[in-house]
Each structure stands twice: as C-alpha cells, then as structure tokens.
Amino acid sequence: MNINWSKLGFHYTETDYIVRSAFHGKWEDGRLAGEWEKPYATKDKNISLHVSATCLQYGQEAFEGLKAFRGADGKIRLFRWEENARRMQRSAEGLKMAAPPTELFGEAVRLALKKNIRFLPPYGTGATLYFRPLLIGTTPRLGVGPGTDFEFIVIPSPIGPYYEGKFHCTSFVLNRKVDRSAPLGTGQFKVGGNYAASFRATEAAHLAGFDCMFTDSKTHKYIDECSAANFIGIKRVESRRSKVEGGESRVESQKSKVEGRRSKVESIEYLTPRSSAILPSITNDSLMTLAREKGMKVTRRHIRTEELADMQEAAACGTACVISPIDKVIDPDKGITYHLTDEPGPILTDLYNTLQDIQYGRVEDRHGWCEVVES
Ligand code: PLP
Ligand code: COI
Numbered sequence: 001m002n003i004n005w006s007k008l009g010f011h012y013t014e015t016d017y018i019v020r021s022a023f024h025g026k027w028e029d030g031r032l033a034g035e036w037e038k039p040y041a042t043k044d045k046n047i048s049l050h051v052s053a054t055c056l057q058y059g060q061e062a063f064e065g066l067k068a069f070r071g072a073d074g075k076i077r078l079f080r081w082e083e084n085a086r087r088m089q090r091s092a093e094g095l096k097m098a099a100p101p102t103e104l105f106g107e108a109v110r111l112a113l114k115k116n117i118r119f120l121p122p123y124g125t126g127a128t129l130y131f132r133p134l135l136i137g138t139t140p141r142l143g144v145g146p147g148t149d150f151e152f153i154v155i156p157s158p159i160g161p162y163y164e165g166k167f168h169c170t171s172f173v174l175n176r177k178v179d180r181s182a183p184l185g186t187g188q189f190k191v192g193g194n195y196a197a198s199f200r201a202t203e204a205a206h207l208a209g210f211d212c213m214f215t216d217s218k219t220h221k222y223i224d225e226c227s228a229a230n231f232i233g234i235k236r237v238e239s240r241r242s243k244v245e246g247g248e249s250r251v252e253s254q255k256s257k258v259e260g261r262r263s264k265v266e267s268i269e270y271l272t273p274r275s276s277a278i279l280p281s282i283t284n285d286s287l288m289t290l291a292r293e294k295g296m297k298v299t300r301r302h303i304r305t306e307e308l309a310d311m312q313e314a315a316a317c318g319t320a321c322v323i324s325p326i327d328k329v330i331d332p333d334k335g336i337t338y339h340l341t342d343e344p345g346p347i348l349t350d351l352y353n354t355l356q357d358i359q360y361g362r363v364e365d366r367h368g369w370c371e372v373v374e375s
Pocket of ligand 1: 228282284320
C-alpha cells in the first residue's frame with residue numbers, strides 16, 4: 001500500500017472491508033417491528049439489490065459522515081459518533097425507515113475502523129479516516145409506500161486534508177433559483193434526495209467558479225446553507241470612546257467594521273441560520289459550544305442576505321472541512337458583492353484550531369466528544 005496521505009483530497013479510496021447489517025421487519029400498529037443482524041465485515045464492496053428496492057424506486061436512503069483521527073499522542077479518536085447515530089435515526093424516521101440503534105451504529109463504525117486500521121492516516125498529515133454510514137430500503141415494491149427491509153452499511157475511506165497547503169477562503173454565489181428542499185420537507189434530514197436536488201444549483205455555481213449559498217425556500221430572503229455545509233457569520237459589536245462637548249467621554253456602540261486605533265471590541269456575535277430546511281450540523285453545534293466558552297454571543301435566527309454587509313467573517317462548516325472561511329459572496333440578482341476578508345479571519349481561525357486541537361488530542365476533551373478506540 002502506497003498512499004500519499006496529504007494528497008488524498010475528498011475522494012473515495014477503497015479500503016479492505018466494509019461493514020454490513022440487515023434488518024427485516026413488518027408493520028405492527030403503525031410501528032416497524034424487526035431485528036437488526038449483528039454487523040459483520042466483508043471484503044465485497046458490491047451489494048445484490050432487487051431492481052424494485054424502495055431505495056431505488058422511492059428514494060428510501062439516508063447517510064452520515066464522521067471521522068476517526070490519529071492523535072498527537074498516537075491514540076485513535078472517533079468524534080461525536082453518537083450524534084451521527086441519532087441524526088441517522090431522525091433521517092430514518094423522516095423517510096419511514098428502520099434505524100440502526102445507537103449501540104449497533106457504534107459497533108459497526110468501530111468494526112470498520114479496526115478492520116481497516118492500516119488506512120488510518122498518520123498524525124501530522126492532515127488526513128483522516130472518514131466513515132460513510134449508509135441506510136437503504138431493500139424491500140422490492142412497486143406500490144407507492146415504505147418498505148420493511150433495510151441494510152445498514154459503513155463505508156470507510158481515508159480522506160486528505162481539506163486544505164492542501166494553507167487554510168484558505170472560498171467564494172460563494174447566492175442562489176434563489178433552485179431549492180434543495182421545501183420549508184417543511186426533508187432538508188433537516190441527511191437523505192440522498194436533498195443532494196441530488198441541489199446539484200442543478202451547485203454545479204452551475206462551480207462552473208462559474210463559486211460555491212453555492214442557498215437561500216430559504218419560502219421567501220429567498222434569508223441565508224439557509226452553504227452547499228453541503230452550515231453557514232456561520234461573525235459580527236463584532238464595538239464600543240468606542242470618543243470626546244464630546246465639555247471634554248467628557250462617552251461610549252458609542254455600533255455594529256460596523258473595526259475602524260481606527262481607538263476602537264475597542266465590546267462583544268463578538270456568532271450567527272447561524274434558524275431554518276426548518278437545513279441539516280443540524282454536528283460541527284456547527286460543537287463550534288457554538290466553543291464560541292460560548294470563548295465569551296461570544298451565539299445567535300441562531302433568520303439571517304437576511306443583506307446582513308452579510310455587517311459581518312467581519314463568515315464560513316461554511318461541516319465534518320469534511322471543519323471550517324471553510326468565505327472571502328466574498330456575490331448576489332447576482334441584486335448586483336451586489338459582499339467582501340468579507342481576504343484571508344481567514346482571527347475568530348474563525350481560532351475556533352478552527354480549538355476544534356482540531358480537541359479532535360487530535362492536543363488539548364483536554366472537556367466535553368467528552370471523542371471516544372478513544374483501542375486498535
Ligand atoms: N449541511 C449539509 C447539507 C451537509 O451535508 C453537512 C455535512 O454533513 C453539513 C451541513 C454539516 O454537518 P456536519 O457538521 O454534521 O458534518
Ligand atoms: C461534510 O462532511 O462536511 C459534508 O459536507 C458532507 C458531504 C460530503 C455530503
């Protein structure tokens with residue numbers, strides 16, 4: 001095996017084993033009753049599926065994404081996998097599927113890690129072992145409705161550092177032409193259909209040299225998500241001492257860019273959208289906790305696109321990139337370009353480093369976010 005870990009990128013690299021577990025059930029009093037088989041490892045990466053399986057016919061499919069890190073101390077850490085298990089359970093509920101119980105989810109991920117340990121990238125390369133847990137409906141069905149049989153599969157792949165070289169910014173274009181999900185649809189679930197529905201917009205943005213920033217599908221006034229990541233905006237609320245008549249000084253508060261040497265930052269606000277259609281990101285949840293601990297005000301609310309003008313920093317966040325800072329956002333409908341920063345800003349850089357320090361075991365894991373796994 002000859003892998004250049006730091007050159008991997010976010011692409012699939014085949015490992016030795018995947019892990020599988022099947023469920024066979026039946027509906028009883030509105031509840032899907034049945035049993036999951038014990039997860040087992042197999043070298044065969046192909047599955048035999050009936051052509052009428054509900055995942056193929058009616059989109060009964062959900063997935064997850066989480067990482068294992070080789071720490072600075074040589075230990076292996078799985079980051080917040082229970083949250084991924086719980087989110088898969090909510091996705092399953094959203095599409096009327098059976099969900100792997102949390103214990104079984106953890107057992108399958110740990111087995112996938114142990115059986116593919118030679119694919120866990122060494123510390124210092126920036127690469128990690130990514131797990132893609134997948135849940136599909138396997139019941140053959142032509143009548144429209146949910147199936148009773150499911151397969152849970154954990155697919156590992158080493159992935160490279162998101163940032164080849166330096167932590168850097170990307171540019172976004174606001175989209176009001178394509179909705180990735182309806183306001184009360186499946187956007188809050190991690191299901192394949194949301195991604196297929198977003199491709200028209202994301203591919204058009206990529207062709208133009210940008211990433212795609214979705215607006216809310218009801219009014220298109222508010223920021224929803226950044227491609228396949230949550231949005232974070234940082235606002236600095238300043239207080240400034242200035243001379244007034246009579247020689248006394250007073251404190252002026254204003255929300256604006258830092259001006260002049262006499263400005264003093266009073267508070268920092270971490271803003272993230274409240275929306276019924278976005279995926280609750282585990283990375284965003286972790287960053288919000290860290291931001292509060294650093295004394296920031298964390299606000300989750302509707303964010304008008306025009307508010308980008310008042311932000312000093314912004315980023316996309318998710319498992320793959322952790323934080324991906326944004327330098328500018330184009331609004332093609334209004335002919336506006338919002339310039340944020342040329343380089344990643346200090347607040348998001350600090351949050352990025354703090355979270356990575358926890359994931360790589362460089363600081364104490366005070367929240368119990370990492371499970372140390374014996375190899
Ligand atoms: N939003 C979407 C649509 C995603 O696909 C992801 C990635 O999983 C995220 C947000 C970020 O979520 P997480 O931080 O749990 O990876
Ligand atoms: C992430 O893990 O951050 C993602 O964006 C998920 C995507 C690769 C589906």
